[in-house]
């Protein structure tokens with residue numbers, strides 16, 4: 001479940017870029033119709049930010065795809081952090097489907113709604129990520145703390161993932177055997 005450092009950093013990095021480009025675009029979009037400023041400059045900035053956002057979104061899809069077998073399946077089987085996990089999947093699913101709508105829904109009446117939903121859920125992303133990581137870490141720490149220190153030491157020293165003489169710990173054995 002614990003992600004490799006490089007993957008975790010990539011995930012945090014791309015989510016930050018996605019959020020920053022989206023939030024700054026909202027500002028640039030307001031400024032480009034403000035007659036008191038250099039509207040052309042803000043128009044260019046808005047276009048640049050949106051292309052950065054679209055590019056970041058493509059990389060995000062790649063990373064989210066990799067997260068399925070690496071993280072979600074194992075955490076799901078271990079019954080850890082399911083509530084905020086499902087909330088995360090629902091949030092990103094909604095962002096992806098509204099992004100599709102922004103590109104392909106031709107209706108002028110629907111577009112502002114799709115845009116508002118996309119922006120509202122987009123702005124909520126930092127809170128969704130923070131809640132997921134905090135609750136997830138706490139739930140994993142609780143499990144580890146309830147395993148006897150001798151069993152933890154035996155496991156740490158064991159050559160195989162699940163030592164034959166280790167006392168049965170349903171959650172950990174499930175996670176480890178599915179992961180191998």
Ligand code: HEM
Nearest residue numbers: 001002003075076080081082085086088089133136137140
């Ligand atoms: C697309 C959705 C998801 C994303 C982007 C995501 C991302 C993350 C990230 C970045 C962490 C912090 C990892 C670390 O500190 O090494 C984390 C932790 C965790 N996530 Fe997810 N996750 C997602 C879905 C899920 C689901 C569906 C579940 C549960 C079924 C889940 C369970 C956990 C658990 C248990 C932890 C704590 C792991 C630990 O500290 O060892 N995640 N997640």
Ligand code: HEM
Nearest residue numbers: 018019022023025050054057095096099102115122123125
């Ligand atoms: C998985 C996450 C996300 C995906 C796949 C995604 C994708 C997209 C795509 C493809 C567009 C259309 C770009 C264009 O018209 O050229 C878009 C627009 C936009 N996104 Fe995201 N985005 C995501 C997350 C976010 C987040 C976190 C924010 C944060 C504020 C955000 C804010 C915006 C804004 C403001 C727009 C412009 C809306 C409009 O044209 O009316 N997005 N997004």
